[in-house]
Amino acid sequence: MTIAAELPERGSYFAPGWRLRDWLLTTDHKRIAWLYLSSLLTFFFIGGAAATLIRLELFTPAGDFMTDDTYNRMFTLHGVVMVWFFLIPSIPATLGNFLLPLMLGAKDLAFPRLNLASWYVFMLGAAIALWAMLAGGLDTGWTFYTPLSTMFTTDNTSIAAVGVFIIGFSTIMTGINFIVTTHKLRAPGQTWFRLPIFVWTLYATSLVMVLATPVLAATLLLIVADRVFGIGIFDPAQGGDPLLFQHLFWFYSHPAVYIMILPGMGVVSEILPCFSRRPLFGYKFVAYSSMGIALLGFMVWGHHMFVSGQSTYAGVVFSFLSFCIAVPSAIKVFNWTLTMRKGSVTFETSMIYSLGFLGLFVFGGLAGLFLAALAEDVHLTDTYFVIAHFHYIMVGGMVTAFLAGIHFWWPKMTGRMYSERWGRIAAVTSFLGFNLTFFPQFILGFNGMPRRYHTYPDEFQAWNVLSSAGAVVLALGYVMPLFYLGYSLFKGPKAPDNPWGATGLEWQTSSPPPKDNFAEPPVVTEGPYKYELPEIDRPVDHK
Amino acid sequence: MLTIRSAVLTYVALIVLVLLTVGSTFIPMGVGNSLVNLAIAVAKTALIGAIFMHLRKPLPLAAMSIFVLLFWLCLMYGFTLNDYATR
Amino acid sequence: MDSIALHPIEASTLAPQVDLLFYALLAFSFGLGIFLTVLVLGYAIKYRRGSKADRSGERSRNTILEVSWTTATALMALGIFLWGAELFLQRDHPPPDSLHISGIGKQWMWIFEHENGRREIDELHVPLGQPVVVSLSSEDVIHSMFVPAFRMKMDAVPGRQTQLWFQATRAGTYDLFCAEYCGTQHSEMRGHVVVMEPQDFAKWLASGPTVESLVQQGQALFRGLGCSGCHGPSATVHAPKLEGVYGHPVGLATSQTVNADDGYIRDSILQPKKQVVGGFDPIMPSYQGLITEDDLGKLVAYIKSLGNSGGTP
């Protein structure tokens, strides 16, 4: 699509052609990954534009840049686009789509046509929801809380809800495809404990997709039914219960957080060993902790509802389980850190992104402890502290990992190398910009600035100005890769098959891979991450 | 393996269960009615599953799917109703 | 710009306790976060390619280490959980001598009503040093009453009553926010809590515009809405008498027993067929949608007064 026609090389998956039909009717998982990538990038920058306008408005305490209604539409647009059009499909639908069959040693996903269908369904849902939001405006917030969303907002709510509902189908399709592929299409010898952690995390993610998304569908269905027919299951005026909505919504939306972050953890688990030249520390613990997170993620949703009128006892239970989920997350962090020990560390772009991920994930995760602690959450919930916390995980964690993965597998996906120098500059810029943007929001939240505020008391201005200034740096860091990665497509040097000297089946095929992924079906005889120290770093007793 | 005989027998059993469950509503038992209805619904599901859907000796993955569904339903109902029960 | 917000004022008995937890968590988080950052950077630098660091020895698996840090994390998490939960449980136990105020959230304002009927909008006056219970309800969507200086927040949910309580420890004027997104002017749904010396508060309370007390207004409504036609002393319809009901157990037609608290009375007005008193027919019509939250509060106050005095109107 956006890639120039000079790329195709004999034998690569680009070879079948560059006509529109070759892309829009393809069932090749690698091409579908590109379809997703180009759509997701578009949505990312739409959501980013909304974020820019939000930060611009918050530069001053008064509502002097846009009206309150416009502002509310902006943060709703930002939330809906970023959550459903970008974060949920981000890594699974792009890198996951491209890499899962390669990592398993398969020719394609189990259901290639379902895979293509999922993209079309995704685009349909996104188009509907986007149309509702841009043409009419949606001001419910991405959370669709009732009775606000059912009684007081415009009819665009129904249209947008239908759009998100349709996107849910696409998510479920991807989930089913990945689960079946992982079970059924592993190459000979590719046993579960020889799978790369990225596959483990994709599997865990797919489980969450399949198990959580239908509950969102049910919830949105009830919202639309309320608006269209006037059924009142969530409507207190008719004896319904708005808290039921919150239970159902967070039953989906909390696990959805793990749809977003788990694949990021998988990406980093691939990159850290590669550039440390060391096997991943505690492979099985990292694999099990992914499954543990997927399971526990379903038992903690009530921590979004501590002050909502939920029973105190339920609050205590949910708080306890929320602390439990800190354990598998911590296990991963410790293991990643120790992977570097006694390694031979180099600082390629994707490694710098991964180290950035580690730092931001640690601080974002620790902020989660504050919010899981009941009495503290009463003060901090619905303030900017929450905003900062989940942006540290979603943007600092997830988007950073996404960029790390894109840079790591770029040579494989395109067959071209990009400029390492510019890559490193962009990685450091976005890290600094991110912290400048979001760290002040922790302080704002602690001081009590509520979220979704169009205007705010004067004493909060200094931190908001800092945050808005940081957003400029962050935006710069995110725009840079567009240029040097785009440039590499045309002028970048040709990539060798395995530029990083990495292990894993995807590096054993050519760059870019042939249409059927492998010239001959691979046979796996050993586990992942069999990294050896390079000659100059090898200890004496090993020589 | 499904035969016409076993299929028809299952079908007859299902219809009998429908009549039983409808009949039971005419005997007032309070909460008991709901329990009986639920038990019969589970029995019907078991019949449909075991015979019609060939799940008597399921593949491990099919069995796992069913287990996962039941387990996740338990999570959803358990935690939500826990809130309502303790308000 | 007035000043830069660094640390919110502590103005309630709860605030220093919550802040102690906050700063303990902050110390722990920064301790662990910086330790990990130093470790990551330290390893990255020490073991950079070509460095002289010692790389001999087995690694990549160490079950004892895995088990021990898993256990350590779990114990830390448990400790923080208990601390946070212990403080949280205070929420359900306001001291018995509390002052009761009812608060109503409405797009986009807060209405507070004191026991003597004095009402205020977007302002809440409370006395220093006395526990205050605010019963919250909402007329339209979900709002959330948030007073950062008190470290206290609670949602106002339509169709239900929730409550929060605090005891102010510092006179002054503090921000009051709506923390749950509630539509167009959500960020304008702000106000102030004014904490006054008790004698000043008493003066303020008495000096207000002469309004009938809540109970008197409730009594007027009781007649106006036709409640007295059935529940009044001269009624011919067979309906339960309301004197001495509040705060006492009520036997239901389902042979269960409920305590006649605020919630029960409220429900009985809105959904009378839900919990019918034993020996009576479910003939009362529902007042759902016919009565505002505001009036409902007055009716409940009146029925409460009947329960307390035991007298007849």
Added chain:
Amino acid sequence: MSLGLEQQPLETGLKASGELGVFVFLVSEGLLFGALILGYTVLRLSPGSDFAGASKELSLLLGTLNTCVLLTSSLAVALAAMWADGERANYARIAMVVTAGLGIIFLCIKGYEWFDEAQKGLLPFRDMSDRYPKASPQEHREFFDAYLVLTGTHGLHLVTGIGLMLGLTVFWKRLVRPAHTLKMAALYWHFIDVIWVFLFPLLYLVR
């Protein structure tokens, strides 16, 4: 989830992929209905509520009849799947038409019920809200809200199922593995049947 699966046999291929895919999909569907029924459960269990009392307004006769129709269709589709392999494919195609036909009969009866209930002002259609019997307790409206959503969602699934059956019958000769596809579709049909098996007592039998 992975316990006991370490010793994966060294085989690959599409064998049984479709079946696993359908089961995973049905798990997903199960949670959709699970969530909707949870809404019903919460409303019904709210203390002292006469939510279930509204069940009296439904037609027990038509409900029972419909249950039998759907169970019969399950028998038909099970037979179709049995006949799918081998030489009796024509039997299978007839059985599929019967299945779809029974599905359509179910929808007709259901449609008549909805029409009848709408006439009585029981269904929560916004334009008709003034026709709610004012005396009926609020919980009864809630019951009909839940009833409409549950039966409506089930009906939409049935429409999909009927489409599948008819499509399979028509395109039988053009499919690569028609028998396999039919078995997958049969699993879906049985699932819809199982959902009704639970909806029937929840909605009709709680009087």
